[in-house]
Amino acid sequence: MDLNFTPEEATFRDEVRAFLKAELPGELSDKVLSGHTLSKEDMERWHAILNGRGWLASTWPTEFGGTGWSPVEKHIFEEECCLAGAPRIVPFGLHMLGPVLIRFGSKAQKAHYLPRILDGSDWWCQGYSEPGAGSDLASLRTSAVRDGDHYVINGQKTWTTLGQHANRIFCLVRTSKEGKPQEGISFLLVDLDTPGIEMRPIRLLEGGYEVNEVFFTDVRVPVENLVGEENLGWTIAKFLLTHERTNIAGVGFSVQAFEQLKALATQQRRNGKRLIDNPLFAARLSEVEIDLEAMKITNLRMLADAQKNGRPGPESSMLKIKGTTIRQALNDLARRALGPAAAPFPSEALEGNLAIAPAGHTRNAARYFNNRKLSIFGGSNEIQRNILSKTMLEL
Amino acid sequence: MDLNFTPEEATFRDEVRAFLKAELPGELSDKVLSGHTLSKEDMERWHAILNGRGWLASTWPTEFGGTGWSPVEKHIFEEECCLAGAPRIVPFGLHMLGPVLIRFGSKAQKAHYLPRILDGSDWWCQGYSEPGAGSDLASLRTSAVRDGDHYVINGQKTWTTLGQHANRIFCLVRTSKEGKPQEGISFLLVDLDTPGIEMRPIRLLEGGYEVNEVFFTDVRVPVENLVGEENLGWTIAKFLLTHERTNIAGVGFSVQAFEQLKALATQQRRNGKRLIDNPLFAARLSEVEIDLEAMKITNLRMLADAQKNGRPGPESSMLKIKGTTIRQALNDLARRALGPAAAPFPSEALEGNLAIAPAGHTRNAARYFNNRKLSIFGGSNEIQRNILSKTMLEL
């Protein structure tokens, strides 16, 4: 048992740190750390910087331009990026579609799409959920009917994250109504410029805009855009859902959030005393610090398992549950720590002279509300519990 | 809206207080307040005192010797008894069988048994649960087969509280295997002296002895001991389960436990400081104080509903859940407050000179463990949630 990094791992971490120090633009990390929304250009800028360094495709084999990192190296890279306030890599092309094409795509698809993901030519978004099919994905109804050399798509997708920036979408569609619901699903690549597609923003509860509805009306997609076989799309969906999800516990985000929170609690005053010296607040803070310290080890233990077994076990769903719980607890405390100053609606106007909340913390309440999504999206924590109950506990 | 007692209610409370002050023996209240086990004689003594005052049968109509109290008066009486450390009235004859006989019993049964409950001639215990039929009571298997003027009972009951002191037991038995499991059940009165009955003690986890297993081997019971009709015992069982359960929230116990706990926390020292001045402990204490203050009102609100509607609604199951949660939280804190001094196995030897724990608190850990039963017995809190989900929420 040795929790220390090997010399090689330590060297790699130093390399990552040096890179981030040199290459991560301060404007970007400021925005990230204070919970501001990044523009499309911000995200493309960071994508290009990483691509320039060859550190973009951590989930791809090296032959396609992947980094060739071990799970521990991936973990180090992600944690360091979080701590530095690097923008999150938009995962839809890189970490979702990329591995799918590498595993299931045709030669032509790989040759065409993979380089375009790396160089940023394509921005992919995801067409999975539907208004009536969220946690119960197999009940999806968006249909694709074969018509000559095309599929004709009709239906609606929702919760399409950052679809407003995308030029392409990968979709699960129903190509057959025979058999079990899982059996008639196919995986299609769609150009968002195709006539008949309409993207509508969904405003989130805190006022932000990051997800969309996508409507398809007689959208014609060439058959060569099918990935894998017709009606076998569920295999791909499951691959994506159980595929090694990187940073599922979000430990790096939490570590960074904890440090910010601790600094905030030393700044904030409550009737003459520092908030961090208030025993009730300090108790809350230390409980979450302890939970997080434990989570770091739990995460590393499961990484070690993944490294040994080639892929994570079902236990990784525990990381999702506990990881989101901890992040949400940190968001909760960051909101509480502001007291009444958490209440103003975030706006550029409020962040200048008025300084109601300390710099970098004007969006703490908004972030708390927005991050309630963490336990809902990507398989709600209830679904994770169902999965764990079946697979891990065999109940 | 008026939370104050009416003048009549206030007068009644004063009367109860005066009675308790004059008539409740100090030896008994000392035992109760420190969590000691009462002897059979202790319980009989208090039973007789209450009977002498005519304050025993609070759940019976006056024509049979009941007190004729309103729900609020019952509540006042119970709360004052708890606060004074009066022994709990053994409910099996008085509050369970009594109302059953009054509602379902024959004239002869009423005439014979009711006075014997009041004067203490009979000590009843309960034969409901079986090893395979606890929460799922309808699956009980103890059989009673008609043989001339007798039923012949074979089977096993368990969790029979204070059976070691009883001379009689009322049982649910299976008289038919036809139809739904609920349909073949009958309610029988059994003399524990009948040949073929064996009572075996169950030692509880903390070392105490209050429940028993009862084994029936060819036990012959006269048919006149059937209450109500054959195979319609489930009606009686349901009547008992949904009948107005007095003091279901246990508010009086909790109020008394809270006062004891607060006094303990002012006595206990942690490295030179009073435990009650420790902010983490004080926070725990005040949270439960607040929960309890709310519970008092919730209890009164539901009493008021019961007074208006003649019987409590399904919401009373909420009182059971929250009431036991609060009592268990108080037991938990009383155990914590002792620190290492909670650890010794309770024994008379330890309570004299050694005084490891403050007087009256030597059994705090034992009480904590024993009272885990509160959320299990009498319909586990999970069963209560199932009931509430169906009846109150209609889910």
Next chain:
Amino acid sequence: MQFEMSEERRLLADTLNRYLSENYGWETRAATAYDPPYHSPKKWADLAELGIFHALAPEAEGGFGGAGFDVTTVFEALGRALCPEPMLPALMAARLLLAADASIDGLLSGEMRYAVAVGEADAPYGIEGLATEARQEGGTWLLRGRKSVVYGAQAAERILVAAQAGAGLGVFEVKAVDVEVAGYGLIDGGGAGEVLLDDTPATLLIGDADAALQDALDFGALALCAEAVGVLDHMFETTLDYLKTRKQFGRSIGSFQALQHRMVDLKTEIEQARSITILAASRMGTDQQSRSVSMAKNLIGRTVKLTAEEAVQMHGGIAMTWEYPLSHYAKRAVMIDHQLGDTDYHLEQVMAAYRAA
């Protein structure tokens, strides 16, 4: 003991509920709460006409209420409708004006909107440690300091300000036209403002004002508890409905036992929250007023967070959207804990009594 609402209060609740459901429905609320002036002057006048303000003041002062249960009746209805009108500062101002023996006619008629400015950035809750100072110059009081996140300040004509005045805290009245107020909207709807006092002329209303201020804060916190109860009821009912109608894996999601048990627990906690608010209301005017209100605000703080988070979680994605009313109820619920003392602040007030034990 008697748990029925009095006839008068039932009437008051009916009147207010009917008005709000007919005139302050979801569309109106959505169009009002997030844009300047963050409330509706027209609806405000309606509420005055209905006599709602009169319910907040005792008969001797021209009202017809003013007791704890009057306050909870009004604010529970406001909470149910998620009404963003600045009624809370009106209530607190009424308490201060009454303590000062000043006229409340303008307040009762709705013609004068008040804000009450106590908290500051470094002393957000309670009256300890306030830094704003008052000094006298040529017979005029001048105030200096900054009051932060003053609810309703963006729309007020008068601001009642707590400030250090020599020996102790005083309450001063400031005209909005005499002071810089930087107004803004709030994340859960409604408005507030920073009150920037820079030798602002003021009238002394109450000297030695600790007790009067604590009383106003108590009444304000009680009102927030009652508002929370209305918000909680709405969230619970909405979630219950959703569980009954929403289908997943071929069955209503309300048929899943894990959710059923959580709903039962939620309902239990909400009933407890209602109970502690009743208790606090019944203790207004007694020597237990402040401690009971703190008990209530603490339990409310715990319950709003639990309920808001559970309601959103059990809904799933839909409750994350601006379009779905529940999300706004959830925001309001959570943000109630940021007004007039949070869960921990009030727990400390409750704990304080042990020190004397």
Next chain:
Amino acid sequence: MQFEMSEERRLLADTLNRYLSENYGWETRAATAYDPPYHSPKKWADLAELGIFHALAPEAEGGFGGAGFDVTTVFEALGRALCPEPMLPALMAARLLLAADASIDGLLSGEMRYAVAVGEADAPYGIEGLATEARQEGGTWLLRGRKSVVYGAQAAERILVAAQAGAGLGVFEVKAVDVEVAGYGLIDGGGAGEVLLDDTPATLLIGDADAALQDALDFGALALCAEAVGVLDHMFETTLDYLKTRKQFGRSIGSFQALQHRMVDLKTEIEQARSITILAASRMGTDQQSRSVSMAKNLIGRTVKLTAEEAVQMHGGIAMTWEYPLSHYAKRAVMIDHQLGDTDYHLEQVMAAYRAA
């Protein structure tokens, strides 16, 4: 990074687990834990012969272990078997004897049973505020005071006592024959005693002993965390088995979703408890030792209570009985929080670092 157990420790764990399962099964444990002397001298000698004590001391001192992970390996196995042998005081005594440069041969051979007496009624946790005093008379140290609930004291030949000795705390060795020990059994099995020091002659082992005592307490708390992990695993597995076999309403109770979700949460918390214990073990000997141990003991305290209560609740009545082993695991789990600092005590140690922030 490397999460595999070393070959040596795997062997140690296997040896100990095999010995306990073959020689310290449930019947033996039940017959040993609740009657004087509350442990088995025969089994104690066996454990010594197996070399278990050697795993608690470093090679330089004649052992073959002594690191954090050696300690957790041994105590996790003891916890799994709910073994009532006084191994904890042996570990803590070993730390003190090593700090004193005293011989630990008697301890390693199992011939000498030690108890470590630190806590007192008014200072139960940690080393602050201890009242027991040492004074010198004619070259002999005499101790006066009372040490309360000293684990293993009822069976010890030697007691190491923390006492105020002028400038600071010292550690003294007392012979059991020289002192009155009132022994008793514990509610969760095993024994302890009150050590009544009444001018008891003693040998000074360590002067200025704060650091040595804290180290012994840290190792003791780490051992308790590891023991707890063993206890937790057993409770979880037993409950899981029960849920799979016990039928109610015609189906296994493990098919009820509400219980399934609770079991998943329990498993998650138990894995977290295991992780924090690994973390603390890895930090022994570093400047983070005490704070990491406090983190672990706090999280363990939260987890043992949750797991014990949930395991009993999900079992129902059967787990309330003396006959059913789980009930004893549940008692042990809960009572671990009463040894060497409870959940709150250790949270305060963790919080203390913020004061310097």
